[in-house]
Amino acid sequence: MNILKTDIRWFHAILVLVILVPLFRPMGLPLTITKPVKDAYDLVESLPKGSIVLHANDVAPSNEAENWCQLLAMVKHNVAKGHRIILVSTVAEGPMYSDRIRREIAEPAGYVYGKDIVVLPYRAGNETAVTALAEDFQGTYKADYYGTPSSQLPLMQEVKSMKDIAMVGCWTSGDLGLWYIRQVEAKYRTPTVTGIVAVGLTLYGPFQASGQLKGLLLGQAGAAEYETLIKSPGKGLAAMDAQSMGHLYMVLLIVVSNIFYFQAKRQSAAAAGKGAR
Amino acid sequence: MDIKTLGTWVAAISTLSVYSYLYKENALFRAVEYILVGLTTAHLTVMGYQNVYDVAINPVMTGTKVLMIVPIILGLLLYTRWSKHYSWVSRIPVSFMLTVAAAVTITGNIDANFMRQVRATMVPIKNLDTLVVVVGTITTLMYFFFMKIRGGSRAEGNGGPLAAVIAGGAELGRWVMMIAFGATFGSGVMSRIGLFIGRVQFLFGDWLKLIK
Amino acid sequence: MIRSGRVSIFVFFVLFAYLGYMAMSRFKKSQDLPIRRLAGLDAIDEAVGRITEMGRPAAFVFGNGTLEAQWFAAFDILRYCSRETAKYNAEMIVCNPLAEVQPVVEEVVRGAYIAEGKPQDYNPDNVRYLSDTGLRAAVLGIFGREKVAANFMFGNYYHESVIFAEAGNAVGAIQISGTANTHQIPFFVASCDYTLLGEEIFAAGTYLSRDPAQVGSLVAQEYAKYFAVVIMIIGTIMSTMGSKALDQILGR
């Protein structure tokens, strides 16, 4: 039997088990809080009650598993500290997630729509959309996501420029954070934090190192660390043991397949040697 | 059954149909595949229409920005594609879309991905890390020298000292890239497992209520 | 007048264009192609040979990202693949996630059939618009049902790279890929038979077409890379010695 030709579906089935078991029976593996996450936490912690926080919410189904729990963790922290929240998006799906934040977190905590939280509609144009809102916030959003004119929303009236924003959070799998660094942080010095998917480290690491980003949440691990800091365990923390086991499984697959590969190669080399004699 | 429960069931069945492909391509999967293509196309079109309405049609109708008639006309010209005689007219908007995308690519790349990257590499060499960055970047770039000077030196041994340096650099660059690829592959695993955990949490939490 | 911070880029851009123009006119005279062969391109011919032999179709799948230069490079490669498949009467299914380039994709494939003198063989049903999210599902479905024997993946790739590459492998397709998105290259390198890395996808079009304008700009790119290497070496030496002068000049 050649194990290298095993039906790949067996490995898929094992993977499901490897992920499922720790979700049912958490093992409590250690979690180190990384500095960029602590920095983000400290920033939110330092803002006074009533500060206006702008969340650029580019959560979509593709990055939901990673960015959504990050954003939730930080919004919970904002709500606990009494910060007022404005949500904007440059992806079409974003406002639908922002709407969930209003319904599921803000309003149950006693937030009043229009006064403490505002959900703004999606704006196309990527970086140009960010430039536009940075240059003329009220002009860019004449109405909110639900069609209410901004003039009727007290919170919108307070934001004259990006200087009125105490902090920007960018939640994305792509370049969104870079646009805010270039268009908002660089021009108005608004403290900016970013939550990105795990593969995004290469993209954002340099900006975190240079101080242009005040904090960085990386993948589910970033969310889990933040949840630990705010002492509100959520989906991010629940996932960490499963992450460990999944990683271990993949490493084992690589190692084991190579052991069998070399064994097979030695055998065929030996067989060829015999044939030559 | 209330609407929320119905929704969860629809979502759960859709999720499982997709995973069924991992076992075998089957009728349930096929149904979901075709539905998804239809649904996405419709969704994009609805969103596109609303965007066009807000940004162009409405301002033209109310007279606040009559200039927006230009993209509307260009957009409508696209549909001449469906006519036999006038289909060449659709090349006007197509050419417009492509060249503007090209121009935006240039402005987006020339500074951020070329000049700034070059400048970011000019760091003082203080430790091993900075040495790796500088040497690694330069040698990786050497891997992308396409002119024959490089091939000449290695294959035929007739390239002279410059070609030998470039060939050596390119070889080193390949090693650096391989480390980068491995590390990136590794960090990708976390995202991918994360996505799957998200679905598992939905199936066993929101749907079956077996995990909290 | 000139925006601050963009003086040096402007000078670079003008020089870049000028060098490209010079190289283009030189190539028009000499017809001597100065670039090395890329391994992945021979594989395209090999793959088309294989699908013809096996009587199974090929698939050409674009990446899911927005319209930018990688798409144009993919169009060039698509044109070559279409001409090859047209030449050998093979079938190729083109999977496109982006509506705004659908007319272009159709023109490229149709043009390839006309160029091969077989306009009657062009089947518009094989050039399929599948929408961005729909693409993933539909490509897996097409792989599974049509049992594609070759799979070409080029362009602005994201997440989907590893799905398509491994699913293509599962149905036994020979796979050739290329993208400049650094976060996806590793998955292609691991899973595909041949991968064009980064700039190679742009060079591929040049090699395939031997078009003077393309050769010219490739030569200009080559000079720009020499420039970058030299600048980086000098700049690093200067900054190690404590001078930021070069960095400041380039930042003008």
Add this chain to the structure above:
Amino acid sequence: MSKSFRKEFPMWIGLVSGVIVIVDYFFNISILSTLSKEIVQWRNIVAAFALALGVGNLTRIHSHAISQKKEYWFFSILLLVTMYGYLALGLITTSKSAPYRFFWDNMFQPLSGTWYSMTVFYMTSACWRAFRIRTPQAAVMLGAAVLAMLGQVGIGQIMWSQLPAIKNWLQGPFTTAGMRGITIGASLGMISMSFRVILGLERSHLGGVGE
């Protein structure tokens, strides 16, 4: 109209708009700046019109499939019904209505999320199949992948406390260097490719027949 006009005119429209955007990038001329902003926005609007071409393409392919009773023609009916049904729903009730949201929340969103999550299975098969030590370079890639994977999760920290540091080192300087080298090269390819498109030297999209 003459054949060359049909070819040249679209090219000139493209050339002029492309040049405006580029000149505006380098020079601060207020009229160009306004125009360039408009052009970029116009492009997005034109692109939105193109979505209907996608609808047209799908309609043609699937009505063929249905009328010719091709294999799987039944699924083509499903596709067309879904597409036109959802389109009508969205255009009549807008995307904010409850019925529209129901399908978006419970079909589009989970389906799309599930698609992304499929990657993990294909990663598994890539790990099993693709990472073979055939060459020394493949060994290096494999080693980096394994260290990076173990270094980013709790279990790796238990196995060896230095793993996170090694992971950071691999994902730091090495990844920066390798990816930056590729980015610099690729950006040049992108610039010259785009430049050719603007100048009309790259024109397969303008009805070029591969001449």
